[in-house]
Amino acid sequence: MVEKDAVAKSKTSVTQQEFESIALVHTAALLRTALRMTKNQNDAEDLVQETMLKAYRFFDRFERGSNIKAWLFEIMTNIFINNYRQKARKPTGVSYEDVDDNFLYHQLESSRGMAVDPEEKLFSKLMDTDVRAAIGDLPEDFRMVVVLAFLEGFSYEEIAEIADIQLGTVKSRLHRARKLLQKSLWNYAAQRGFATEGGK
């Protein structure tokens, strides 16, 4: 009996160690994304904790060698959709149809001829907080794909898996999200005086 317990115990700690070394290392990435999803520190931490505990519970079903980060994100997205989304979701009336492709680039074209390179000027005007706010302002579905693609470096295919949407949907959401993001960044830059200077 004692022997059996010892065996069970060592098995447990091996699992714990493995989990710690291959799964827990993604805690920061999950937390960043959870903050984006829930927009609330407490909810984000709860969401990540729940994700990790669920992952641990099902750790034996994780196919060793496959992409654990994507697996963890998939678990988290499921929990978020089931448990948190309604709480966090606000109706959004964002319209993106009137934004052109490469919106920022085209806006900048009208600023060319200024002494300073307009691109460089634009980027120097925008603060970190502007970029974060611009991402935060995106409607939830768009925000999710942007965070997964731009900030966490997932491929379209991985995102489709994680968010349980079609590949085409990933692409179209990313496309729209980029437009919205560019429009939003432009507005933030304008608030910091970029557009008016550019018009001089």
Add this chain to the structure above:
Amino acid sequence: MNCREALEHLYDYLDNELNESTVRKVKAHLSTCEHCFDTYEFEKILHAFVAEKGKLNVDAEPLKMKVMERIAEIDASSGRSGLFHRFRPYFAAVAAVIVTAVGLYTLLDRRDNTLYAADIQPFLTCHQKCILEMTSGTNEVMTLDQIDSCFAEVVKLPEEFLVSSPDRDAVIGMVEKIGDRDYGHMMFKYGGNNISVYVLSKNRFIVPKGLELVKDENHEYHLGSLEQFNVLLWQCKNIWCLAVSDLDVNDMMTFASSY
């Protein structure tokens, strides 16, 4: 490749989602077209800029510690005994909750609409019997035989039972027979959590889509969630049981394995 095509591929290119031959074509175009080249360069810089500036700085260390502690706790208390023993004292004075029959409907396979959903208005007669059994001071979880003995005549469930009623001071259990199927339902509160268990069928149950299969050495569970509740479906000696609860899934499985 012309400019329109090149610009169509822009984002796929930036996201490394193009195949090699298309990448070559894009590059060939960019080497000859200044306008497209500038557009690509700008978007590339913007992409990198957003990726760099947009990333939130988080300190995940405290959370990691917390998770490891929880995992150690779970491992330490795993096995039948942990939750089962903690659970028993609550049986005597549990409050009950009905997690609406709607949840049950949702989980049932639509193909069996006629059999399951149409008039499921479950179980009442035996609920008093169940309460007696479960609150008689024995503090024991009902055995399967006891549950079986509770299967009795059908009494329609009053409408008010179909809505959430979290303050009932009793364990509630109900049973109904439809054809050769039995449906039972028990509800109780454990700690601050609600548990609602449906005993569904002695013969077969179609596992609804969306539940994932989890196995341990003794049981096979189908696990999922429904609104804010976790859903666990498992088969115990040919009786399908469905637990709907706001308990943590691990606790639910421990609970289920104690059946």
